[in-house]
Amino acid sequence: MTPAPFIRCDGIAKSFGTTRVIDNLALDIFKGEFVSLLGPSGSGKTTLLTMIAGFERPTEGGIWLDGYRIDDLAPHKRNMGMVFQNYALFPHMTVAQNVGFPLRMRRMGRADAQARVARALEMVELGAMADRRPSQLSGGQQQRVALARALVFEPRVVLMDEPLGALDKRLREQMQLDIRDLHRRLGLTIVFVTHDQSEALTMSDRIAVFNKGRIEQIDTPAAVYDRPATRFVAEFVGETNMLSGRVADTGPDGTAVDLAGGLRIRVRQPLEPGRAVSVCLRPERLHLGGAGVNVMDCRVTDRVYMGDHLRVALDGAAGPIIARLPRSADTIREGEAVTASFAPEDCWVLAA
Amino acid sequence: MTRFLSLLVRAWVFAVFAAIFLPLCLIFVISFSGDAYLSFPPTSWSTRWYAEVLSNGGFMQGLRNSAIIAVIVAFLSLALGLPAAYALVRMEFPGRRTIQTLILMPLVLPSMMLGLGILMVFTPAGLVATFPGLVLAHLVMTLPFSVRILQTSLANLGTDVEQAAMTLGATPVQTFAQITLPRLVPGIVASSAIAAIMSFDEIVLSLFLVGPRLTTLPVAIYRYVEDRTDPMVAVLAVLLIVVSLAMVLLIERTVGFTKAFGK
Known part of the structure; x- marks a missing residue:
């Protein structure tokens, strides 16, 4: 038996005036889970987060926390920690006062509160900064203060609204690992909004991919990446080659698909013959040489050195294709004729 | 070429400043004149006109009245303006946009017209030539400014921190008292200072509402200048400038001028 969801969103719709930003959305989040809401801006992911936090009310549907409906519960009664993109620290308070704020609101005794604040600051490695003002800290330090403040009162859920969006790349990657580590160590339930697919892939237990107010797919990072439910998911999460074609015939050892460029390829999924399909092929699944089942002759039209790999544009019977090749293919030159291949199980077929 | 341009720009800035500040300097010099009439340069020097002003019962009474009114107006502008600004910025209600526009109306209307209207309402209400009457009339002028300044400060704070x-x-309530209010201090100081200065300098509306028993300093000066022009006028002008300057310095010292009024 699966456990009851910790956060349950059911039949949620949200309209601002006549604009419907979320439509008939359902999402279950389990205790201790790290769920990312991933999507382009305006896809409704932040709106859902603000409804879980209590700043907005759903127009239709309901939200349950641990079995209790919380639609009408004011934000300050929800016991959820929230981390904002711009940190949202209290500029007129010191770091320690910021972190102690939720404890003061809960009328915790002085000695207790001080010990907890010290521990929380230790946890984010800012013990020495307790008496500074937020304006005296770097962006990364400010976000760690915000994190400590959102965790110090042991909230039931931690909501994060693009918390790393304002940080530079290296710091962002460090913080991703830090947050993941905190999530595991403390057993937190985290709802994490981001538009950065690689961030969602690295950090999450499950990813909910948002598009135009709906969830297109909710699954583990590997499933979202390898078996995208829709074309949108395939193209939004990671890079992909989309090859359009038609199913020729299907049998026990796979399916044959005729691509628009004339090439016949084999895939694993059983499909109804005659159907128009899109074959989704990740760039790193392509190999040089004719050893695979699906082989095609191509010409190299572009070659970009990326440090740890080569990004190569190919043109052949399957149409223009991007391949991500290992550095061992360094000798490849623009204009060169090559043979590329890919395995049937590395193709994922979607309805066109 | 660029050098010549930069020189030209500097000369221009200097000219503008001169146009603004030369009259002030002139007044300052004349206020120390020993002559019986306004003339420049003065033929003799003394501080006798300062003594004259300070011992003039009418002016001193007017100064006292204006100061009292300015303080009350500044306080009420804040007390009435802050909740209004908060509602206009942070709350969703029908007609919000309309009210945002209407609230600035008194700034568009000629104050002559406002004064006449206020007189017609205040006469039957028995508010003419009373402190409450003058305070209410000044509030008509100061409230739109207070609301506007506080609205801007509130909007600039954003909602994330709250x-x-x-x-x-x-x-x-805790959020407002412990988070919003402390961050709003520059806006509060600015709007109160503006309200106080506006009330202290207000003349058109006051002209309609003062009476023999109650007059303000600007009205007293205005009446005096109608009859005579002696260096006492320059002294009064210097005093008014000093009061306004003191307010500006107060803002600068407490919160910083650019912070209070935004950039």
Whole structure:
């Protein structure tokens, strides 16, 4: 038996005036889970987060926390920690006062509160900064203060609204690992909004991919990446080659698909013959040489050195294709004729 | 070429400043004149006109009245303006946009017209030539400014920090008192100072409402200048400038001028 969801969103719709930003959305989040809401801006992911936090009310549907409906519960009664993109620290308070704020609101005794604040600051490695003002800290330090403040009162859920969006790349990657580590160590339930697919892939237990107010797919990072439910998911999460074609015939050892460029390829999924399909092929699944089942002759039209790999544009019977090749293919030159291949199980077929 | 341009720009700035400040300097010099009439340069020097002003019962009474009214107006502008600004910025209600526009109306209307209207309402209400009457009339002028300044300060604060406070367990009242209000101090100081200065300098509306028993300093000066022009006028002008300057310095010292009024 699966456990009851910790956060349950059911039949949620949200309209601002006549604009419907979320439509008939359902999402279950389990205790201790790290769920990312991933999507382009305006896809409704932040709106859902603000409804879980209590700043907005759903127009239709309901939200349950641990079995209790919380639609009408004011934000300050929800016991959820929230981390904002711009940190949202209290500029007129010191770091320690910021972190102690939720404890003061809960009328915790002085000695207790001080010990907890010290521990929380230790946890984010800012013990020495307790008496500074937020304006005296770097962006990364400010976000760690915000994190400590959102965790110090042991909230039931931690909501994060693009918390790393304002940080530079290296710091962002460090913080991703830090947050993941905190999530595991403390057993937190985290709802994490981001538009950065690689961030969602690295950090999450499950990813909910948002598009135009709906969830297109909710699954583990590997499933979202390898078996995208829709074309949108395939193209939004990671890079992909989309090859359009038609199913020729299907049998026990796979399916044959005729691509628009004339090439016949084999895939694993059983499909109804005659159907128009899109074959989704990740760039790193392509190999040089004719050893695979699906082989095609191509010409190299572009070659970009990326440090740890080569990004190569190919043109052949399957149409223009991007391949991500290992550095061992360094000798490849623009204009060169090559043979590329890919395995049937590395193709994922979607309805066109 | 660029050098010549930069020189030209500097000369231009200097000219503008001169146009603004030369009359002030002139007045300052004349206020120390020993002559019986306004003339420049003065033929003799003395501080006798300062003594004259300070011992003039009418002016001193007017100064006292204006100061009292300015303080009350500044306080009421804040007390009435802050809740209005908060509602206009943070709350969703029908007609919000309309009210945002209408609230600035008194700034568009000629104050002559406002004064006449106010007189017609205040006469039957028995408010003419009373402190409450003058305070109410000045509020008509100062409130739009206060609301506007506070609206801008509030809008600039954004809602994230307040929302953060609420998720951390602060009730709406606690959030306002402990988070919003402390961050609003520059706006509060600025709007109160503007209200006080406006009230202190107000003349058109006051002209309609003062009476023999109650007059303000600007009205007293205005009446005096109608009859005579002696260096006492320059002394009064210097005093008014000093009061306004003191307010500006107060803002600068407490919160910083650019911070108070935005950039």
